[in-house]
Amino acid sequence: MTLLANLTLVLLSVIVGYIVLRFLSKTSLIHVLKKWWRFLAEKCYVYQFYKVPKFNEHMQENQLYRKVYVYLNSLPGVEDSDFTNLFSGNKSTEINLVLESNQVVLDNFLGARLYWMNEKTSSESLILKIRKNDKRRILLPYLQHIQTVFDEIEQKRKEVRLFVNVETELQRNGRWRSIQFTHPATMDTVVMDTDLKNKIKSDLENFLKSKQYYHRLGRVWKRSYLLYGPSGTGKSTFIAAIAKFLHYDIYEFDLNKIADDSDLKFLMLQTSNKSLIVIEDLDRYLNEKSTAVSFPGISNFMDGIFSCCGEERVMIFTMNSKENLDPTIIRPGRVDVHIHFPLCDFSGFKSLASSHLGLKDHKLFQQVEEIFQIGGEFESC
């Protein structure tokens, strides 16, 4: 009986296989895809994003098209597609995948399936199909999601720049001068306690995702860090690593080149969103009163109304010591996170030996550890 059932199953499979093969040999794969696409069209709402407005092709490129185009080409489905074009990007190591014309890519969002097609006829356009049941629920959130992903991709692509302020008299081209920021430090190369480094990384990542949270509480979307510790312990290097991690430009305020409090506000107004606002050695400026900017001028800069211009700012202040300071300057609100940079200890030394020399262990390590314990000093050789 079982043998008979098995034989019937095999026979049926052969017949079905034969019919499918006959069907495929008569109709090309493209034909099948087109039929499927037409079938979807009946069950879905269709949206078309033209590269340039259809009614006037001399107008500028449609920005929404550009955003959707960048978003689509970042979907994993493009990589899996049978027809994908490869282009080199702006950076020498960058390779971009671009969907071939008339290919369909699937996307998932909040449990809904979305179908995209890159249509190239007389004009270029991207076509989105959303099932009728899903449209009301997801269309707007989906378009916002595309915008957010696009912003993230653009942010990662752009080169990081370092801005420094110059004297008033050079005002012709604005007060900020910038160069490409090529510092080699990254979060991986900075030596610090691993738990602390991970906490800071997740604090920064949470900050990036918290726009709604800050707005809901009526707070400006910014976060301030104080890096303090003796000279040469890696504070400036860590700022470089944060800039790379966030892909943010750095605006480094040199308070010696600022004429007065209103000049400081003026410079702040000229900085851009998604940037690091940095004042190094803040304690020196405050203790030595070596700047024309007043104490209230600096405090207001840190959390006053002018620190609120723009959005998505990370402010970083460095100091050698928090002692002998008016505590109000680093009170919560002005500074959200305090990060201590201690002198190198034995574990830091081992990390440096590993990253610089590839040494995980060495016969002299025990001796080095003893020297750290008795607080001895190393002579450079």
Ligand SMILES: Nc1ncnc2c1ncn2[C@@H]1O[C@H](COP(=O)(O)OP(=O)(O)OP(=O)(O)O)[C@@H](O)[C@H]1O
């Ligand atoms: N924790 C660290 N991890 C990696 N490199 C470090 C570290 N600490 C110091 N260095 C190296 O030592 C040098 C001095 O570091 P850096 O300028 O960042 O220190 P700093 O704390 O900002 O000093 P200062 O307070 O004098 O400005 C840099 O070349 C840096 O690469």
